[in-house]
Amino acid sequence: MSKLKLNIVIIGAGNVAWHLAKELQKKEQKIIQVYNRSVEPAISLSQHLNCDFTTRIEDINENADLYILTVKDSVIEEVSELIKIKNKLIVHTSGAVEQNVIKHKRRGVFYPLQTFSKEKKLNFKHIPFCIEASTSEDYSTLMRLATLLSPMVYNIDSNQRKVLHVAAVFACNFTNYMYMISDEILSDKNIPLDILYPLIKETATKISKHKPKDVQTGPAVRKDQSVIEDHLNYLKKGINYDIYKLLSKNIIDKNKDEL
């Protein structure tokens, strides 16, 4: 198979655009233009990439192979409708938006499953890509492109991507909230959260090799009611009390189901 050499237009100039476009250049793909509604981010990114830019959607270069929308979720549909170019592959990079909000025949999703901040360098090799496209030929192009960036490329349709988003809320957002409660509880007694960091890291590392169900530890899974009562008394009534109670009850109940 010949080497992949795409001409690409980047739509939007935010964090995803900055990281993704630069990485695509490193992998010898050609960014021929940046479009952004406001001029300063457009200039700044186009200088970073050493390519053309425009702030007029009707001036978007028609000769690209691929148009990557990196704009906010809420305007993907609107922006894609304003692009009048025909018969070209247009993709978005969002985890939460369905493929078919893009009103073009050749459409797809090229979703890097990671949080992007401008300051923080990311190693693309550790970013899973979720790929979807309306035609098998375009799917195969996106697959080849993603594989240049990362060994973790997944075929994920819009329904699965929604499920992934729900699961990520538990595994990431709610997990961070557990860390936050932990920090609150410790701060009360002037204990730094650092002391728990090795255990937090071990907890996260363990599940790369074991199913979370098989490595659940703590008073609830041991059904140690005296420790649970003791902890609830310590927390007193309140937000964290309610969470401790509900999660412990559910861990106990789920283990009952297994017996």
Added chain:
Amino acid sequence: MSKLKLNIVIIGAGNVAWHLAKELQKKEQKIIQVYNRSVEPAISLSQHLNCDFTTRIEDINENADLYILTVKDSVIEEVSELIKIKNKLIVHTSGAVEQNVIKHKRRGVFYPLQTFSKEKKLNFKHIPFCIEASTSEDYSTLMRLATLLSPMVYNIDSNQRKVLHVAAVFACNFTNYMYMISDEILSDKNIPLDILYPLIKETATKISKHKPKDVQTGPAVRKDQSVIEDHLNYLKKGINYDIYKLLSKNIIDKNKDEL
């Protein structure tokens, strides 16, 4: 200060005993005896350490500087009462048990804050030690001993250790439960949890440099009610629905408090 050279008796022959005793030997401390009620684990550990053993509590060597109880939480008090040796430092290694269940004048706690499994090698340099003792001289001895094993040594009294335990339930046990729910949600659609692993790792890594409160992300902290509703509809009524609802509500409420 002269080099620390302690004669130590290990009480119990479980996971903590195996890991800790071997590491103490590596740091040139002398394990002079292993006591364990049942004979096979006693023999097995004493061979591993190349030292004496006994299964009779009245035969415990009286000439040690330090007696380390690694027995189960529920029998620490009972075993410590059966040790009739006078005026020696006796410590336990538990996170959940108060120092004063040891009915000896010279008592303390030497608590490695990590989960131990026999199979898995642990790097002691990454294990925080929580130290407590009834006299300042013994405290200083335990501090020196812990410092041989790890750079992370904390002065934690029994009240603080209890708080630490509550906080660890959130940061570790409940976090693992979030991973478990996530795995359940993905399994339903035949998506492997692996796909979320880079995000899980990033979430855990981030808090080594930032306060969890400052890096909370997701629909709840953005007050994105339409995504929250969408996710709740997906989960339908049930255990995971209740958890999603409670945690999202609390994240939203806590952010209101800040305004």
